Amino acid sequence: MTILIVLVITSLTLAVGFLIAFLWAVKSGQFDDTYTPSVRILLDGKSTEKIQNNKSVN
Amino acid sequence: MASVYPPNQTVNVSYTCFHCGDTCDGSLIHDGEKIFCCQGCLFVYQLLTQKQLTGYYHFDEQVRVTPKKINVTDYEYLDIPSLRDKIVHFTQGGICKVTLFLPQIHCTACIWLLENIHKLDSGIIHSNVHFLKKEASLTFDEKKTSLRKIAELLSSIGYEPNFAYDKNKGSVFSVVEKALYIKLGIAGFCFGNIMLLSMPGYLSTAPLEYGFLKFFAYLSFMLSLPLLYSLSDYFKSAWVSLRQQTINMDVPISIGVVAIFTRSVYELFYQGGPGYFDTLAGLAFFLIIGKIFQKKTFYQLSFDRDFRSYFPIAALRREAQCEKSIPIEDIAVGDCLIIRHLELIPADGVLRSDEALIDYSFVTGESQPVHVVQGERVFAGGKQMGGAIDIHVTKEVSRSYLTELWNQEVFKNKDTSGLSQLSQTIARYFTFAILAIAVSSLLFWFVYDASKAVTVFTSVLIVACGCGLPLSIPFTFGTVLRIFERHHLFLKNDLVVERMAGINTIVFDKTGTLTIPRAGAVSYEGIALSPEEKSWIRALVRQSTHPMSRYIYESIPASISPEVMRFEEVPGRGIRANIDAQEISIGSHAWVTGNGFKKAPENAMQAHFSRVYIAINRTLKGVYKIRSEYREGLSAVLSDLDEQYALKVLSGDHAGEKPTLRKLFSAKTEMLFKQLPIDKLNYIRSLQENLKRVMMIGDGLNDAGALKQSDVGIAITETTSSFTPSSDAILKAEGFGYLPFFIALSRQSMNVVYMCFTLIFLYNVVALSFAVYGKLTPLVAAIIMPVSSVSTVLFAVLMTTYKAKKLGFSVNGNTEKRKMDI
Numbered sequence: 068m069t070i071l072i073v074l075v076i077t078s079l080t081l082a083v084g085f086l087i088a089f090l091w092a093v094k095s096g097q098f099d100d101t102y103t104p105s106v107r108i109l110l111d112g113k114s115t116e117k118i119q120n121n122k123s124v125n
Numbered sequence: 126m127a128s129v130y131p132p133n134q135t136v137n138v139s140y141t142c143f144h145c146g147d148t149c150d151g152s153l154i155h156d157g158e159k160i161f162c163c164q165g166c167l168f169v170y171q172l173l174t175q176k177q178l179t180g181y182y183h184f185d186e187q188v189r190v191t192p193k194k195i196n197v198t199d200y201e202y203l204d205i206p207s208l209r210d211k212i213v214h215f216t217q218g219g220i221c222k223v224t225l226f227l228p229q230i231h232c233t234a235c236i237w238l239l240e241n242i243h244k245l246d247s248g249i250i251h252s253n254v255h256f257l258k259k260e261a262s263l264t265f266d267e268k269k270t271s272l273r274k275i276a277e278l279l280s281s282i283g284y285e286p287n288f289a290y291d292k293n294k295g296s297v298f299s300v301v302e303k304a305l306y307i308k309l310g311i312a313g314f315c316f317g318n319i320m321l322l323s324m325p326g327y328l329s330t331a332p333l334e335y336g337f338l339k340f341f342a343y344l345s346f347m348l349s350l351p352l353l354y355s356l357s358d359y360f361k362s363a364w365v366s367l368r369q370q371t372i373n374m375d376v377p378i379s380i381g382v383v384a385i386f387t388r389s390v391y392e393l394f395y396q397g398g399p400g401y402f403d404t405l406a407g408l409a410f411f412l413i414i415g416k417i418f419q420k421k422t423f424y425q426l427s428f429d430r431d432f433r434s435y436f437p438i439a440a441l442r443r444e445a446q447c448e449k450s451i452p453i454e455d456i457a458v459g460d461c462l463i464i465r466h467l468e469l470i471p472a473d474g475v476l477r478s479d480e481a482l483i484d485y486s487f488v489t490g491e492s493q494p495v496h497v498v499q500g501e502r503v504f505a506g507g508k509q510m511g512g513a514i515d516i517h518v519t520k521e522v523s524r525s526y527l528t529e530l531w532n533q534e535v536f537k538n539k540d541t542s543g544l545s546q547l548s549q550t551i552a553r554y555f556t557f558a559i560l561a562i563a564v565s566s567l568l569f570w571f572v573y574d575a576s577k578a579v580t581v582f583t584s585v586l587i588v589a590c591g592c593g594l595p596l597s598i599p600f601t602f603g604t605v606l607r608i609f610e611r612h613h614l615f616l617k618n619d620l621v622v623e624r625m626a627g628i629n630t631i632v633f634d635k636t637g638t639l640t641i642p643r644a645g646a647v648s649y650e651g652i653a654l655s656p657e658e659k660s661w662i663r664a665l666v667r668q669s670t671h672p673m674s675r676y677i678y679e680s681i682p683a684s685i686s687p688e689v690m691r692f693e694e695v696p697g698r699g700i701r702a703n704i705d706a707q708e709i710s711i712g713s714h715a716w717v718t719g720n721g722f723k724k725a726p727e728n729a730m731q732a733h734f735s736r737v738y739i740a741i742n743r744t745l746k747g748v749y750k751i752r753s754e755y756r757e758g759l760s761a762v763l764s765d766l767d768e769q770y771a772l773k774v775l776s777g778d779h780a781g782e783k784p785t786l787r788k789l790f791s792a793k794t795e796m797l798f799k800q801l802p803i804d805k806l807n808y809i810r811s812l813q814e815n816l817k818r819v820m821m822i823g824d825g826l827n828d829a830g831a832l833k834q835s836d837v838g839i840a841i842t843e844t845t846s847s848f849t850p851s852s853d854a855i856l857k858a859e860g861f862g863y864l865p866f867f868i869a870l871s872r873q874s875m876n877v878v879y880m881c882f883t884l885i886f887l888y889n890v891v892a893l894s895f896a897v898y899g900k901l902t903p904l905v906a907a908i909i910m911p912v913s914s915v916s917t918v919l920f921a922v923l924m925t926t927y928k929a930k931k932l933g934f935s936v937n938g939n940t941e942k943r944k945m946d947i
Contacts, residue, residue, distance in 0.1 A: 068337070071337060072337075072340065075322070075340075075341075075344070079318060079344070082314060082317070082318060083314075085314075086310060086311065086314045089310045090307055090310060090311075093303055093307050093310065094303070098302075098303070098306060099255075100255045100256070100257065100258075102257050103236060103254055103255055103256040103257070106233050106236055106256065107236060107240070107254075109233075110233070110236065110237050110240070
């Protein structure tokens with residue numbers, strides 16, 4: 068049963084990893100603008116053909 | 126290449142401009158097969174084509190931005206180092222970063238064009254658009270370009286940067302929000318893990334597993350340390366409030382958290398028990414969720430503006446030999462300023478040019494421009510219509526007539542407490558009640574069984590600090606906020622709901638609030654006009670910037686314009702020109718007939734019509750009557766409100782509309798005309814001194830003082846991108862009809878809050894009875910706390926939604942659509 072201790076510590080380490088990832092994401096501004104990137108990904112700088120097919124957001 | 130269409134073209138076909146999508150009226154400009162309404166649009170098209178940015182036209186947007194004509198000196202002030210430094214927020218080795226507010230951003234094509242802006246100016250290194258904030262962040266190389274050049278480029282393609290907007294908006298908010306998200310992340314992480322570690326303890330207490338339980342408890346203790354950090358806001362707020370000798374909701378929460386933590390640490394280290402870390406984690410997590418729910422920001426809307434947001438940041442000063450841009454703070458008494466067409470006058474002064482036509486609608490609400498002659502006074506906030514004028518400054522910007530309004534007390538006392546009156550009252554009683562129960566049970570057990578006394582004392586504090594109480598207000602009001610938002614009312618924060626529920630007097634501004642700004646109902650009386658004559662009139666009024674001319678212009682259907690010759694405008698009298706060899710004159714009766722003696726017969730009852738006479742070849746044809754139009758559904762709204770609230774009307778305008786208003790309002794309504802901004806403010810103040818709770822609804826800068834002074838100030842606006850004065854709430858014109866329901870729902874929501882309090886009270890009776898008898902185990906605490914919190918929150922949200930539905934609000938809106946709307 069002592070294996071539980073190893074498991075608990077492993078899971079906690081994993082969880083701390085995710086927490087750090089989340090904190091980094093917030094600090095680096097990934098939650099600052101939750102709208103524009105969703106539009107930007109559909110825009111293509113080089114090919115105007117693709118833009119024509121995009122649905123307008125308005 | 127481009128060629129001007131023959132002006133005598135009479136075909137009545139409407140063309141749409143290839144660039145801006147507007148209906149073309151004046152002379153058309155062709156480039157190949159494409160038609161443009163003006164040189165500006167053609168220029169943008171040619172520029173974009175040249176730089177291979179025609180992708181802009183592939184988006185199926187109907188409305189694009191119309192470019193603005195810019196003068197050479199428009200952005201000269203951006204070359205002034207002190208102003209430039211205020212706008213640019215980062216400079217290193219010639220690389221600058223700047224965030225510009227571009228209110229015209231409205232569609233995908235805008236994002237695309239602005240993020241490809243580096244193709245138009247090689248000095249721009251990178252650009253990034255924040256759509257919801259309508260901002261573009263640009264990085265540029267100062268060796269290759271300048272802020273001024275960028276501003277000129279953006280204006281020339283139609284995105285006019287707004288430098289006058291309040292700069293502290295945005296950045297401050299996002300810092301606060303970021304910190305809250307981080308705290309939520311930490312609290313969620315600790316909550317999840319502590320619950321997982323506590324689970325075995327709930328299920329079994331077999332001695333074999335005792336070692337594990339102890340290990341888990343120590344882990345929980347370690348995980349609870351970051352929780353204390355995530356609750357730091359509550360401790361700070363409680364400390365501040367105690368030092369001010371008041372008690373807010375954060376005081377009982379902090380007491381409870383401290384009680385839980387110390388008791389748990391004591392049990393863990395001295396008695397080997399599991400402690401109440403699970404309860405603490407649940408509490409912290411729910412509290413922070415509540416805070417996030419409470420923080421709702423409307424990016425585009427700014428609720429706290431002062432005059433600086435309206436005024437230009439620089440003015441043009443006439444010096445011995447040249448003209449020079451100076452920041453408006455540097456304007457000194459005695460300066461001579463040049464005010465161009467449609468520019469705002471930044472400081473009070475005396476007119477030096479022969480005459481000027483100044484639109485004070487911004488300041489007084491009076492929609493008709495005032496004719497000023499040399500030597501007369503002009504006031505800050507007025508907008509010059511027509512040619513450039515010179516003014517001699519007599520007062521500094523901060524001492525001007527309009528800006529003095531902002532020196533009033535109301536603008537200094539900023540409501541920074543951010544605390545709900547109701548929750549403060551409740552918090553006070555609640556804290557004292559809990560302390561009383563805790564102390565009396567401590568005393569009781571001290572006599573009866575001293576070993577249990579401290580345990581019971583802390584138990585009472587632990588259960589009583591249930592987070593249901595602080596959560597019920599944000600969740601109820603937060604739900605109301607969201608429902609309001611769907612119906613075009615945007616509140617500054619959730620506390621406005623509470624104040625709105627308490628009002629008993631509603632004060633309306635007239636111009637722009639009861640009437641629709643810039644849309645007069647135009648009717649024509651007299652000899653019928655032929656289509657040809659109408660097209661002459663349209664062509665003539667197009668030359669003038671007078672609002673009456675604009676109303677007439679808009680009332681005549683579009684056609685190809687004939688050429689206007691020998692145009693002449695005398696401010697305050699009328700306009701005249703030769704069109705197709707006919708002399709057309711439009712204006713006052715004396716002006717069009719050419720005799721100054723005979724006054725047109727005017728019916729006193731109809732004095733609120735503005736009359737514009739038309740004459741062709743000096744023969745009177747007829748008269749256009751222009752009446753300001755009242756908002757749709759106004760009478761229904763007013764009759765609804767009249768039953769429950771005292772209504773008042775304040776107007777900066779002349780009393781001409783009084784008879785019409787009398788018909789709309791009931792007899793007991795008080796109406797005051799010719800009110801100066803300061804009169805409006807004082808009127809609201811006097812109402813409040815008579816213990817009235819006042820809601821003020823207004824639109825212009827002239828209402829700013831009254832809006833600020835009132836308990837609930839609502840600024841009404843046609844489009845949210847336009848400027849609104851400082852207020853508690855912004856109402857889009859479409860939502861005006863819902864006004865009675867907004868107030869009704871805010872009142873209902875107060876009932877919901879009271880119901881929540883009752884519910885929490887019942888929970889506390891149960892929980893406290895466990896605590897007082899010394900029977901509170903960690904398991905009981907861990908069950909009661911989340912159950913009471915979650916059920917209270919659910920009750921608050923569902924009950925509010927139900928009440929809103931009953932009042933006729935639609936509660937399920939299309940979120941995506943709304944985002945684009947505001």
